[in-house]
Amino acid sequence: MQVYDPTTEDAVLLSIAESELFGRRYALGLGTRIPESLNERLRYAPLAEWSPADREALVNAIRAMHLPLVAPLLRLDLTWFDAALDATDLPDLRTPESPEFRQLAPDQRLGTLVTELRWGKDTPDGEFSGAFRHLRREFRPALLRGRPCLVAPTKEGPFTVLEGLTRLAVILALAQAGRPSPNPVPAYVGISERLPEWGFEGDMPAAGASGGGLAGTGARNGPI
Numbered sequence: 001m002q003v004y005d006p007t008t009e010d011a012v013l014l015s016i017a018e019s020e021l022f023g024r025r026y027a028l029g030l031g032t033r034i035p036e037s038l039n040e041r042l043r044y045a046p047l048a049e050w051s052p053a054d055r056e057a058l059v060n061a062i063r064a065m066h067l068p069l070v071a072p073l074l075r076l077d078l079t080w081f082d083a084a085l086d087a088t089d090l091p092d093l094r095t096p097e098s099p100e101f102r103q104l105a106p107d108q109r110l111g112t113l114v115t116e117l118r119w120g121k122d123t124p125d126g127e128f129s130g131a132f133r134h135l136r137r138e139f140r141p142a143l144l145r146g147r148p149c150l151v152a153p154t155k156e157g158p159f160t161v162l163e164g165l166t167r168l169a170v171i172l173a174l175a176q177a178g179r180p181s182p183n184p185v186p187a188y189v190g191i192s193e194r195l196p197e198w199g200f201e202g203d204m205p206a207a208g209a210s211g212g213g214l215a216g217t218g219a220r221n222g223p224i
Helices: 009-022 036-043 053-066 070-076 087-093 109-116 127-138 165-176
Strands: 002-007 079-085 147-152 160-163 185-191
Touching: 009 036, 009 053, 009 079, 009 147, 009 160, 009 185, 036 053, 079 087, 087 109, 087 165, 109 127, 109 165, 127 165, 160 165
Parallel strands: 147 185
Antiparallel strands: 002 079, 079 185, 147 160
């Protein structure tokens, strides 16, 4: 992983807002916090064309949403950086410590989770595994919005995925299958020695599950 120049917390929150704006959670999340007119205006405009007032409105909306994985982090004095993920970085990324992922990946490695998903196994309630399979079928890198966000206690890691877990799982699955996939992947990384204070264990919505809510497909005869 390449970690570059520092960036701002607002830039990271704006990226999360952009993901939420186009994600399947929109109606129950960001859609309850912003006027529909704002959604209609921004949905068809690239981020570079968003006005300062629009950006401020979205950042404030994300702060007000108190997202389960995000809100506690804002109190931990994170320093954020631009970063780029290589395909070889993806297997060792950590999933959040949640029952949603623990059953398939007790070691918290994204590589373990993706291997189990490719063998047709499902996460406990089928939410994340369904989102993964939906996005894999419909995956178009040019249409992705926002960046994955990672957090770590130091620049050396270990790196836990805060936002964008579904897309990173799909990118890794495509790479494992020898299919074209984005490389490198632009990302944000937040660093704080206080990260162990982040209370992210417990039941929560699947991190970065923006790829759709189709049910899992059950066991198969081999990885796909």
